[in-house]
Amino acid sequence: MTRSPLWLSVLSLGFLALWISVASVPFLWTLWGSFKVEADFFSKQDWRYALHGIRTMAETGGAFTGAGYEGAWIKEEFWKATINTAIITCSVVTISLTLGTLGGYALARSGFRYAFWILIIALIFRAMPHITLVSGYLLPFFQLNIWGHLTTTIIVMVAINQPFTLWMLHSFFLNIPKDLDE
Structure with missing residues (x-):
């Protein structure tokens, strides 16, 4: 069995890491947004509100909130x-x-x-x-x-x-x- 050249292995692993990173962005963004209030995550004024959580801090007092999970798991059963x-x-x-x-x-x-x-x-x-x-x-x-x-x-x-x-x-x-x- 012959081994592939080192440059090919590095290139393949680099491409794979890049692909996984790009593919995981929507999932990570959705997870991040699940800890924000709707006004931040779905803001039409500036998408960066979802990053900083200005309205989340104003409504809950913290940068993150678990209200969405409480609403789904407890209130909506x-x-x-x-x-x-x-x-x-x-x-x-x-x-x-x-x-x-x-x-x-x-x-x-x-x-x-x-x-x-x-x-x-x-x-x-x-x-x-x-x-x-x-x-x-x-x-x-x-x-x-x-x-x-x-x-x-x-x-x-x-x-x-x-x-x-x-x-x-x-x-x-x-x-x-x-x-x-x-």
Whole structure:
């Protein structure tokens, strides 16, 4: 194995550092602005108000404020949405991986031609816009009065993600030698 010249390594790392710095500016600017009042961060008079926090100091007495976070997490109860998201994410990952592992293994070890066609159908469902898949659930879930519940969201998300899980785990099991099954 040959090593690249020192100048090329320095140039590559310098470009990478520059790229990361430029790409991180919007995120850092948004984080900075989250500790300022709206009048500073969204000032039409001078964008530098967001740097110095003149209005933030006038309103809160300090250069920074956590009022935005207090408003979002406590007053608007964003923590409830965070807990719901965590429940849905953990449930969908657990169910999708369980079903996908079983299905992917079965399709990878199957010698029949139907396995290929099942994977093609899964690929077609994966290519469809998600709204077309969700629309099939709307009427039954509305009739059962369960639309908008966590369980309903989990079912829909598992159905949307299952084709991708099948494809990924199918290819994973194809790379495992069949001798290990015994």
